[in-house]
Amino acid sequence: MEKDCLFCNIVKGKTDTRFLLETDEAVVFKDINPHAPVHLLIVPKRHIRSINDLTDEDRPVVAELLMLGKKMARQQGVAEDGYKLLFNVEYGGGQRIFHLHLHLLAGKVW
Ligand code: AMP
Numbered sequence: 001m002e003k004d005c006l007f008c009n010i011v012k013g014k015t016d017t018r019f020l021l022e023t024d025e026a027v028v029f030k031d032i033n034p035h036a037p038v039h040l041l042i043v044p045k046r047h048i049r050s051i052n053d054l055t056d057e058d059r060p061v062v063a064e065l066l067m068l069g070k071k072m073a074r075q076q077g078v079a080e081d082g083y084k085l086l087f088n089v090e091y092g093g094g095q096r097i098f099h100l101h102l103h104l105l106a107g108k109v110w
């Protein structure tokens with residue numbers, strides 16, 4: 001956990017962010033500035049900066065994020081129509097919060 005990391009603080013329940021789902025490894029909550037009618041963030045509990053920092057030990061966490069993406073798409077009713085699962089990686093890739101997260105976006109025509 002990193003003291004000044006927003007997503008670490010959200011994971012620890014230090015904000016009023018409501019979780020749509022929580023597992024041992026990750027939490028899911030709504031993006032505060034949605035880019036689509038459905039825009040969720042799937043966030044590992046452990047602080048990992050970005051995709052660049054993943055190690056072999058993180059394989060189960062990565063699998064969990066993707067499986068939660070699939071599960072939440074179904075729960076949100078967008079699985080059949082389709083959706084995006086997106087990792088922004090580092091500043092040039094659009095990442096602005098440096099705690100790994102998977103975006104689930106759906107509900108509009110791209
Ligand atoms: P990224 O650009 O990939 O780092 O995505 C960070 C995302 O976090 C953006 O889509 C923001 O809108 C979102 N965000 C920032 N602060 C919060 C917050 N307090 N609660 C929920 N989502 C947030």
Ligand code: ZN
Binds near residue numbers: 001006007046
């Ligand atoms: Zn963090």
